[in-house]
Amino acid sequence: MLNSFMAIAKWLQNTWWALYISGSTWAYPFVQLTHFTGLSLWVGTNLSLDLRLLGIGSKRQTASQLSAALFAWNWIGLCIAVLGGFMLFSSAATKYVPNPAFEIKLGILVPVAVLWHVLVQWHARKWEKGHRVSAFGKTIGLVEILLWFSVIIAAVSIPNYDAH
Amino acid sequence: MLLFCEWLQKNPWIVAIDSSVVISLILEILHYSGFFLLVGSTAIVDLRVMGVAARYRTPTEVAHQLFPWMWTGLGMVLFSGFFMFAGDAVDFYLADCFHTKIKIVLLAIVFGVLVSWIVPRLDRVPVVPLWFKIVAFLVALLSLGLWIGSIYASLEVPAQCGVG
Numbered sequence: 001m002l003n004s005f006m007a008i009a010k011w012l013q014n015t016w017w018a019l020y021i022s023g024s025t026w027a028y029p030f031v032q033l034t035h036f037t038g039l040s041l042w043v044g045t046n047l048s049l050d051l052r053l054l055g056i057g058s059k060r061q062t063a064s065q066l067s068a069a070l071f072a073w074n075w076i077g078l079c080i081a082v083l084g085g086f087m088l089f090s091s092a093a094t095k096y097v098p099n100p101a102f103e104i105k106l107g108i109l110v111p112v113a114v115l116w117h118v119l120v121q122w123h124a125r126k127w128e129k130g131h132r133v134s135a136f137g138k139t140i141g142l143v144e145i146l147l148w149f150s151v152i153i154a155a156v157s158i159p160n161y162d163a164h
Numbered sequence: 165m166l167l168f169c170e171w172l173q174k175n176p177w178i179v180a181i182d183s184s185v186v187i188s189l190i191l192e193i194l195h196y197s198g199f200f201l202l203v204g205s206t207a208i209v210d211l212r213v214m215g216v217a218a219r220y221r222t223p224t225e226v227a228h229q230l231f232p233w234m235w236t237g238l239g240m241v242l243f244s245g246f247f248m249f250a251g252d253a254v255d256f257y258l259a260d261c262f263h264t265k266i267k268i269v270l271l272a273i274v275f276g277v278l279v280s281w282i283v284p285r286l287d288r289v290p291v292v293p294l295w296f297k298i299v300a301f302l303v304a305l306l307s308l309g310l311w312i313g314s315i316y317a318s319l320e321v322p323a324q325c326g327v328g
Contacts, residue, residue, distance in 0.1 A: 029316065029319060029320060032319050033315055033319060037312055039200060040311075041204050041207055041208075043201075044200045044201050044205050044208075044233075044237075045204050045208060047197070047200065048201070048205055048229070048230060051233065052229070057232050057233065060225065060228050061221075061225065061229050065221075069217075069218035069226060069229075072217065073207075073208055073211060077204070149193060149197065152193050152197060153193060155196075156193065156196065157189075
């Protein structure tokens with residue numbers, strides 16, 4: 001399994017865009033900037049919605065109203081983060097694939113957290129009672145915050161497992 | 165200032181915090197989470213003022229929901245950032261790119277305050293003068309640009325100056 005991933009990683013690392021990113025002085029920081037800008041939009045809006053579910057902060061809008069207001073830029077943020085992340089990954093794919101922190105981040109935590117967020121967006125209305133949120137809805141919001149914290153922990157741990 | 169940085173770096177509390185792996189990890193997670201919350205919520209308010217996000221909600225409604233998280237995020241970033249700075253205070257103080265980062269962040273905060281001043285004035289009168297709409301658009305655009313610039317500057321501090 002790891003061998004097939006490594007073969008794909010080697011191919012990816014030798015594509016024209018990956019070679020351009022790793023060989024250019026400006027492209028790598030630009031791609032990093034793209035990834036972090038997207039993450040700021042995605043994680044920032046997710047946390048705002050989760051905190052609203054928990055009933056912390058302004059209650060002027062219900063969780064479903066806030067979810068609808070943030071929806072478009074929330075997903076635009078994820079698309080930007082994924083695009084930047086893919087470019088970053090391409091430029092050093094063979095280094096990332098065997099990294100256990102990266103494996104946990106991208107193989108488990110990110111897919112679970114994204115699916116969990118879809119659940120939050122689809123069902124936020126069901127957990128509302130006027131401007132209040134049921135205990136179940138609050139728990140779902142808290143779990144999403146913990147999931148994104150786990151993603152950040154895995155991400156900051158990647159350099160600690162770096163073989164180079 | 166250099167003397168203060170030397171004293172800060174040698175302070176027993178700072179040495180203890182800096183040498184603890186767990187506390188360093190917690191500070192890093194707090195810094196990233198705070199930054200995502202800060203930039204994500206600010207970006208949505210800026211985009212709303214520019215008329216490209218949550219258009220069926222008034223700028224005041226969006227700001228009321230998100231500005232508390234912007235200031236909470238800023239608090240988290242400043243708190244964790246201080247301890248992250250203190251551990252290598254002398255190196256940070258001597259690094260030119262760190263000075264640039266701080267200047268960009270301070271300017272972004274000033275523009276964030278300006279946007280928070282502008283937002284209620286956009287909803288106060290039934291017909292907002294065109295010149296005020298243009299000024300609001302430009303201030304929001306600059307605020308957004310400065311926060312993206314601060315992400316870039318933050319990424320460049322370790323890359324260019326080798327600190328952090």
